[in-house]
Amino acid sequence: xxxxxxxxxxxxxxxxxxxxxxxxxxxxxxxxxxxSYFWDYRDRRYLDFSSQLVNVNIGHQHPRMVQAIxxxxxxxxxxxxxxxxxxxxxxxxMIAEVAPEPLNKVFFTSGGAEANENAIRMARLHTGRHKxxxxxxxxxxxxxxxxxxxxxxxxxxxxxxxxxxxxxxxPYPYRSPFHAVSPEQxxxxxLRHLRDTILFEGPATIAAxxxxxxxxxxxxxxxxxxxLAGVREICDEFGVVLIADEVMAGxxxxxxxxxxxxxxVVPDLITFAKGVNSGYLPLGGxxxxxxxxxxxxxxxFPGGLTYSGHPLACASAVxxxxxxxDEGVVEHARALGADVIAPLxxxxxxxxxxxxxxxxxxxxxxxxxxKAPDKSPLxxxxxxxxxxxxxxxxxxxxxxPFTQGNRIHIVPPCTxxxxxxxxxxxxxxxxxxxxxxxxxx
Numbered sequence: 142x143x144x145x146x147x148x149x150x151x152x153x154x155x156x157x158x159x160x161x162x163x164x165x166x167x168x169x170x171x172x173x174x175x176x177s178y179f180w181d182y183r184d185r186r187y188l189d190f191s192s193q194l195v196n197v198n199i200g201h202q203h204p205r206m207v208q209a210i211x212x213x214x215x216x217x218x219x220x221x222x223x224x225x226x227x228x229x230x231x232x233x234x235m236i237a238e239v240a241p242e243p244l245n246k247v248f249f250t251s252g253g254a255e256a257n258e259n260a261i262r263m264a265r266l267h268t269g270r271h272k273x274x275x276x277x278x279x280x281x282x283x284x285x286x287x288x289x290x291x292x293x294x295x296x297x298x299x300x301x302x303x304x305x306x307x308x309x310x311x312p313y314p315y316r317s318p319f320h321a322v323s324p325e326q327x328x329x330x331x332l333r334h335l336r337d338t339i340l341f342e343g344p345a346t347i348a349a350x351x352x353x354x355x356x357x358x359x360x361x362x363x364x365x366x367x368x369l370a371g372v373r374e375i376c377d378e379f380g381v382v383l384i385a386d387e388v389m390a391g392x393x394x395x396x397x398x399x400x401x402x403x404x405x406v407v408p409d410l411i412t413f414a415k416g417v418n419s420g421y422l423p424l425g426g427x428x429x430x431x432x433x434x435x436x437x438x439x440x441x442f443p444g445g446l447t448y449s450g451h452p453l454a455c456a457s458a459v460x461x462x463x464x465x466x467d468e469g470v471v472e473h474a475r476a477l478g479a480d481v482i483a484p485l486x487x488x489x490x491x492x493x494x495x496x497x498x499x500x501x502x503x504x505x506x507x508x509x510x511x512k513a514p515d516k517s518p519l520x521x522x523x524x525x526x527x528x529x530x531x532x533x534x535x536x537x538x539x540x541x542p543f544t545q546g547n548r549i550h551i552v553p554p555c556t557x558x559x560x561x562x563x564x565x566x567x568x569x570x571x572x573x574x575x576x577x578x579x580x581x582x
Contacts, residue, residue, distance in 0.1 A: 145170050145182035159283075160295075174201035177557045179541070187536070190553045190565045191543035195357065195389050195505075196415035198474075199464050200554040206421055209460030213453050222249075222449040229450035232458040236417070236428060239398040239462070241407040243431040248442075249424065249450035253388030253414035254282025256425040257351065259444050260410045261286050263427065264349035264382035266443075267436045271304075272347045274338065274381075276311035278359040281351065281386055290351055293359050294522055309338045311356070312365050315498045315509065316516065324365035332371040344379040349410075354400035357389035358545045361507035363500055369406040376409075382433070383408040388425065389505075392416030393465055393555045396475030396503030403502065409433055416555075418461040424454035474555040478503040481559045482551060485566045495519065495576035506551035508569070510576045518547035519576055527579050534572035540565050 148170035158166060172182045177200055180186050192198065199206065213228060220226050233247040248263075250256045261273055275281065277292035288296055289303040310318040312331040319330035339347055350372060356362035376383040385408035390400035394416055397403055401411070410433065414425030448454070465471055478501065486499035486506060497511035510519035510531070520528045528544060535542045535549075543550040549569060553562070 196420035213456035256412035270348040418457040
């Protein structure tokens with residue numbers, strides 16, 4: 142029988158962890174999980190305000206999901222992608238039904254990075270061009286093209302990897318790179334910057350613009366009014382493919398099936414993973430417009446994966462989307478954001494001088510922490526203190542936070558109750574006294 146000590150010993154001896162200096166970490170062994178909580182081997186309970194990696198949208202161990210996986214395992218565990226399979230086809234149909242028209246086909250991958258890799262490949266082959274534009278404040282995955290498209294510092298130690306990627310500044314009204322004084326001005330200047338970047342890079346060389354619809358780990362940056370529609374217009378003007386990276390923002394996280402639905406913007410490709418089956422099994426994919434799918438009607442698509450459309454994973458996607466529909470999870474996430482999270486975070490901002498801004502949609506929010514009235518971030522790149530003290534204050538009180546840089550992200554499962562949101566934000570309220578102690582106003 143596993144114990145805290147045995148799990149910890151095997152992990153330390155044999156597991157090589159991602160994004161970590163191996164000798165400087167001590168991962169917490171987890172014994173079980175249920176709903177919005179998980180427990181360690183000492184039976185200490187944590188409220189999961191991270192949804193693990195912002196993917197457990199329906200919560201942990203949902204009985205309908207577990208049953209669907211068990212039933213599929215008893216029927217057919219695996220079959221090659223070249224065959225037709227009932228769960229693969231059903232999952233693709235259900236995804237296409239909730240995607241904007243005319244996105245009607247789905248290419249399955251094992252996760253979000255592979256989804257972005259293949260979306261970029263599709264855009265390049267469809268247009269016959271090679272350059273891809275992406276924002277600096279972005280993360281698109283850790284594989285070759287995806288990490289090169291990534292704009293944040295996780296790209297640096299991986300360079301050089303791929304070619305043909307150009308970065309530009311996206312909108313961020315709180316820290317405007319365009320010195321804008323209003324959201325409307327931010328939109329106007331950000332679109333002008335994008336258009337100028339395309340012109341100076343050469344429109345005939347640019348295959349795609351890839352954007353996180355709502356930027357995730359780089360700050361939960363909700364695009365200001367008119368921005369996404371403006372990007373769509375610019376892409377149309379120059380024949381550029383618009384890729385919406387919805388790996389984190391999709392499947393209810395922003396209170397809609399896809400975050401693009403908030404603005405009625407239709408991309409050419411949507412990449413997804415995480416919330417499609419709440420991470421119960423590895424699954425991602427690309428939702429493809431009819432025009433791009435037509436490119437490959439008689440021309441082979443030069444890409445594939447052994448586990449593309451894996452039956453177990455697709456069965457979990459069918460169950461996951463059915464749960465989202467039957468239990469009103471998308472609507473619940475929308476209401477949680479508007480009626481519970483937004484007002485409670487506004488009250489936190491009023492109480493704590495170290496809170497510079499709160500922002501978000503649905504169950505996808507950020508608290509940005511500062512250390513002075515000039516908006517100086519509480520921590521900079523590659524700094525851990527005093528943010529580590531804020532994190533410890535949360536964990537000591539039974540809340541597991543998602544943090545990145547100088548931000549606490551409010552990203553619990555979309556099924557979290559209003560009372561559980563209040564429970565978690567009350568803990569964060571206490572933890573923010575730590576960051577307040579470093580504020581020099």
